[in-house]
Amino acid sequence: MTTQLPPGFELEKVDDRIMTLNVGPQHPGSGHMRLIIKVDGDYIVSCDPDPGYVHRGEEKMAEYRNYIQNIPHLERPVIHDSSNILYPYCLAVEDLLGIEVPERAKYVRVIASELNRCIYTLYWLAIYGIFLGHSTMFMWSAGDRELFIDLLEAMSGARVTHAFLVPGGVRNDLPANFEERCLRQVNYFEKRLREYEDIFYQNPLLKARTEDTGILSRTDAIRLGTTGSVLRASGVDFDIRKKEPYDVYENLDFDTVVMKEGDSYARSRVPYLEMFESCRIIKDALRKMPKSGSVRTKLKPNPKGGNDEVYRRIESGRGALGYYIVSNNRPEPYRVKISVGSFRNLICIPYLLKGEKLGNMPAVYWSLNYWPVEADR
Amino acid sequence: MSTAVGIIKALNSGVKHLAVKRFTLRYPEQKLKFVGDGFQFNPEAGVGIAGLRGRHILYHEHCTGCQLCAVACEGIAEAIGMVKVNETWKQNKKAIMPQIDYGKCVFCGLCVDACPFYALYMTNDYELSSFTKSALIYTPGQLAIKPKMSQDVEIKIDDRGASHG
Numbered sequence: 001m002t003t004q005l006p007p008g009f010e011l012e013k014v015d016d017r018i019m020t021l022n023v024g025p026q027h028p029g030s031g032h033m034r035l036i037i038k039v040d041g042d043y044i045v046s047c048d049p050d051p052g053y054v055h056r057g058e059e060k061m062a063e064y065r066n067y068i069q070n071i072p073h074l075e076r077p078v079i080h081d082s083s084n085i086l087y088p089y090c091l092a093v094e095d096l097l098g099i100e101v102p103e104r105a106k107y108v109r110v111i112a113s114e115l116n117r118c119i120y121t122l123y124w125l126a127i128y129g130i131f132l133g134h135s136t137m138f139m140w141s142a143g144d145r146e147l148f149i150d151l152l153e154a155m156s157g158a159r160v161t162h163a164f165l166v167p168g169g170v171r172n173d174l175p176a177n178f179e180e181r182c183l184r185q186v187n188y189f190e191k192r193l194r195e196y197e198d199i200f201y202q203n204p205l206l207k208a209r210t211e212d213t214g215i216l217s218r219t220d221a222i223r224l225g226t227t228g229s230v231l232r233a234s235g236v237d238f239d240i241r242k243k244e245p246y247d248v249y250e251n252l253d254f255d256t257v258v259m260k261e262g263d264s265y266a267r268s269r270v271p272y273l274e275m276f277e278s279c280r281i282i283k284d285a286l287r288k289m290p291k292s293g294s295v296r297t298k299l300k301p302n303p304k305g306g307n308d309e310v311y312r313r314i315e316s317g318r319g320a321l322g323y324y325i326v327s328n329n330r331p332e333p334y335r336v337k338i339s340v341g342s343f344r345n346l347i348c349i350p351y352l353l354k355g356e357k358l359g360n361m362p363a364v365y366w367s368l369n370y371w372p373v374e375a376d377r
Numbered sequence: 378m379s380t381a382v383g384i385i386k387a388l389n390s391g392v393k394h395l396a397v398k399r400f401t402l403r404y405p406e407q408k409l410k411f412v413g414d415g416f417q418f419n420p421e422a423g424v425g426i427a428g429l430r431g432r433h434i435l436y437h438e439h440c441t442g443c444q445l446c447a448v449a450c451e452g453i454a455e456a457i458g459m460v461k462v463n464e465t466w467k468q469n470k471k472a473i474m475p476q477i478d479y480g481k482c483v484f485c486g487l488c489v490d491a492c493p494f495y496a497l498y499m500t501n502d503y504e505l506s507s508f509t510k511s512a513l514i515y516t517p518g519q520l521a522i523k524p525k526m527s528q529d530v531e532i533k534i535d536d537r538g539a540s541h542g
Contacts, residue, residue, distance in 0.1 A: 065452035
């Protein structure tokens with residue numbers, strides 16, 4: 001009788017050429033997830049990603065709390081992108097409860113969302129840098145991230161978990177002189193961002209490690225159902241902000257960043273170029289925003305949802321992020337399904353790592369913009 | 378050849394920063410200046426007033442003991458409990474007021490949104506560390522005290538760089 005061992009625990013025969021390596025789940029370049037890698041010498045034969053170590057049951061928890069009490073715990077999966085993970089929730093609940101959002105609140109939300117996208121991308125870039133052995137990139141982007149954290153702190157009152165977006169608008173109006181301060185810091189950041197080009201993106205050492213590794217072709221990217229920067233790096237022009245504009249994105253002036261190479265370098269460069277677009281959006285939104293007006297529609301206490309279901313999605317730092325909410329005439333939702341970009345992109349890890357050298361694993365894996373906590377929810 | 382040029386360019390762009398001012402703040406001596414007196418809420422308009430979400434401040438003369446803050450916190454952090462106080466207020470017949478456990482509080486500020494009587498706000502005080510868990514539980518008496526702070530350093534941005542201090 002043979003006992004069935006869980007994947008990754010099988011022992012190899014001594015004369016076997018194939019060796020199994022567990023990368024993770026304790027963070028040696030993998031985040032809170034495990035990659036079960038089979039290697040032949042230095043080359044990866046197969047790779048089996050094993051997520052689920054940080055599953056928190058967010059979807060189940062949401063069924064026991066009302067629409068407002070859900071806000072703080074739903075932003076926990078991605079605390080660095082907390083405005084963006086709340087955005088589709090707010091849009092969906094607004095559809096469900098039939099709430100109109102004031103015009104100024106829509107602009108404030110877009111600004112908060114774009115600032116938060118920059119915070120997330122800089123954090124990801126810091127990790128990408130340090131895992132490729134480039135500690136300057138880690139220091140620089142961690143330092144510049146502080147500029148945006150200060151802005152969001154002035155805006156919302158918290159450094160990381162903002163709980164700023166609510167169904168019906170935002171929690172509070174912008175503080176005095178925010179526009180001027182935001183513009184100054186974003187202008188400075190754009191100048192700073194151009195310096196990343198020389199030290200990181202045109203650095204021959206980075207190019208040697210990332211170019212032509214983990215190539216995802218255009219057809220494969222579509223076939224595997226990838227999303228976000230991974231999809232755009234493979235040459236597919238798909239950005240939900242452009243294709244299905246929500247709130248005021250249709251009035252704002254920005255472009256979609258598309259690269260056609262589909263390798264790790266392109267996947268790491270697309271979020272970087274998108275930060276320039278985020279800066280453009282922020283500046284444009286500050287210009288077009290109504291100068292005064294309400295920012296929050298008053299809700300009834302404990303609002304009830306009716307017998308309805310709704311799905312709304314937005315473009316987050318990691319791709320399409322959607323909420324499917326079913327309600328049944330109660331103050332709590334009946335079912336909340338969070339569809340996240342990280343989990344969509346997880347599927348291409350086995351395809352990308354097959355045949356790569358083991359040393360290229362961090363370069364390929366981190367270029368996917370994968371956030372384990374969000375994927376496990 | 379192009380590899381050598383690229384490496385020199387990368388090094389050069391790093392070396393340029395040797396002369397740039399320090400970005401970080403000397404924290405215990407210098408503290409960043411915040412907007413306003415902390416997060417507040419205007420129940421009439423239903424909109425908050427921007428500010429840092431730090432420790433709470435409780436105005437005993439406004440608190441009616443309605444428990445709405447505790448109800449709001451129930452599904453979030455369960456940090457607020459209502460306790461008896463030895464004070465007599467005309468509006469607070471039951472003589473109960475919130476007591477906040479900062480070991481559990483997530484500083485979302487939804488209790489402030491829930492208070493309809495201008496009694497519970499948040500302040501700029503964020504230094505709440507203590508040596509015991511029990512010291513993190515703030516009684517209504519402790520919550521009434523206005524925090525003393527000296528946060529005065531502003532973020533400076535000029536051509537040479539950004540600096541907190």
